[in-house]
Amino acid sequence: SDGLQTDIIGRKIYYFNTIDSTQNFALRLSEWPHENGSVIIAKKQTRGRGRLNRKWVSPSGGIWLSVLLKPNFDSSHTSLFPMATSLALSIAIKKILKIDTQLKWPNDLTINDKKVAGILIDASIESNKIEYLIIGVGINFQVKPSAITRQIKNQNYGVATLVEKENNSQVKLVQQFLLELEHVYNQIMSGHVSNIQQKWIKRSSTIGKxxxxxxxxxxxxxxxxxxxxxxxxxxxxxxxxxxxxxxxxxxxx
Ligand code: ADP
Missing domain, CATH: 2.30.30.100 (SH3 type barrels.)
Known part of the structure; x- marks a missing residue:
């Protein structure tokens, strides 16, 4: 956490060498007090998941993390989180690695139309209030695409990775992402969503197609x-x- 500039996100960081799923760990944490902003990071996931319980392949070399948020506000803006999170990640990747990524609706980051990162949001909403929001992010930082594709059955996805050679900017990238995430989170909380929308559209490969x-x-x-x-x-x-x-x-x- 040295060098992390956020206020809420990352106040606690749980780090695992191997875990079933950072998202599931966050789900269990959500029942405890004082966990707003907690971040769970793993080197490897044995049962990473995507939307609709699809498998998210998570070997070492990637960045697999979840952020637990317990915001005290109504649920009307929940659906913005996939977009806002992919935008935050795209901005962080550009700042730290100088790599351009495109945003594919609803929440994928791609390079040349191949998936380089995926986002998954689990939310619990009770009578229009958000109980918790768990933002899951999987980044193919430095994994061979073949290590991923060989584990995918219905392969209509191309897989991309961010860096090929040894690169020690993982920590910087995570820190920058958490900072950008906190930024969009604050914007959503204060109702400033058009800014997020415009920036998302600018980086999107979907609009116009x-x-x-x-x-x-x-x-x-x-x-x-x-x-x-x-x-x-x-x-x-x-x-x-x-x-x-x-x-x-x-x-x-
Ligand atoms: P997301 O919204 O997170 O992209 P999906 O549920 O569509 O969610 O992602 C799961 C799908 O992505 C899997 O069915 C598989 O085809 C593909 N996939 C799994 N692991 C990876 C990975 N590490 N990189 C790229 N694509 C993957």
């Missing part, structure tokens, strides 16, 4: 024309505009 979106119930094709205040994707199809709250999207149509 014809896409195929697969939701849990249907497959839709159309043009991604923007995002709304809540982070929903606006899809234009046969002259109508449809809002997508959750989906997997592909640029193949």
């Amino acid at each position: 014809n896409i195929t979106a697969t939701t849990t119930t249907e497959v839709l094709r159309g043009k991604a024309i923007g995002i709304d205040k809540t982070g929903a994707l606006l899809l234009s199809k046969d002259g109508k505009i449809q809002k997508l709250l959750a989906a997997d999207i592909s640029y193949k149509t």
